[in-house]
Amino acid sequence: MDKEGASGRLAAEDRHLHPGGYVHGGVWASLADTVAAWATIANLDGGFDFSTAEMKMNVFGTARAGDVLHAEAIPLHVGRRTHVWEVRVSAGERLGALFVCTQVLVATPAG
Numbered sequence: 001m002d003k004e005g006a007s008g009r010l011a012a013e014d015r016h017l018h019p020g021g022y023v024h025g026g027v028w029a030s031l032a033d034t035v036a037a038w039a040t041i042a043n044l045d046g047g048f049d050f051s052t053a054e055m056k057m058n059v060f061g062t063a064r065a066g067d068v069l070h071a072e073a074i075p076l077h078v079g080r081r082t083h084v085w086e087v088r089v090s091a092g093e094r095l096g097a098l099f100v101c102t103q104v105l106v107a108t109p110a111g
Contacts, residue, residue: 005073005085006038012067023063028089032057032099035071036085040103043078050083053104061096069096081105 001007010016010031018024033052040050063069070090077084082104089097 001038001042003043003078005075006035006042007070007072008035008038009068009070012063012065012069014065017065021064023067023069023091025057025059028059028069028097029055029057029099031069031071032073032087032089032097033101035073036087036099036101036103039073039075039085040083043075043083044105047108048105049108050103050105053082053102055099055101057097057099059097061091061094063091063096067091071099076100 008031012023016023016027033055044050071087073085073087076086082102084102087099088095089099
């Protein structure tokens with residue numbers, strides 16, 4: 001995790017699967033949003049926090065229990081009030097999902 005991005009991974013277990021036996025879309029999205037958050041944290045100036053304002057994800061791959069999802073965030077925009085991150089999530093050698101989110105920066109209350 002640094003100003004240029006962040007990465008993370010998740011080993012899929014049975015608890016991550018939907019009834020059909022594949023990793024649930026919410027798991028892909030949670031991993032991607034978490035990695036984007038880590039990248040945002042590395043870029044925050046003092047006196048600011050953030051929240052995810054918008055997210056979009058296309059999942060075009062599958063994963064099962066035992067597979068490892070790997071997420072890599074890169075900045076598309078790092079501004080004073082918003083950050084936009086692209087996160088690519090792969091399962092093995094295959095790109096399985098593309099996630100883009102906007103983080104809104106908010107001033108933390110004094111005190």
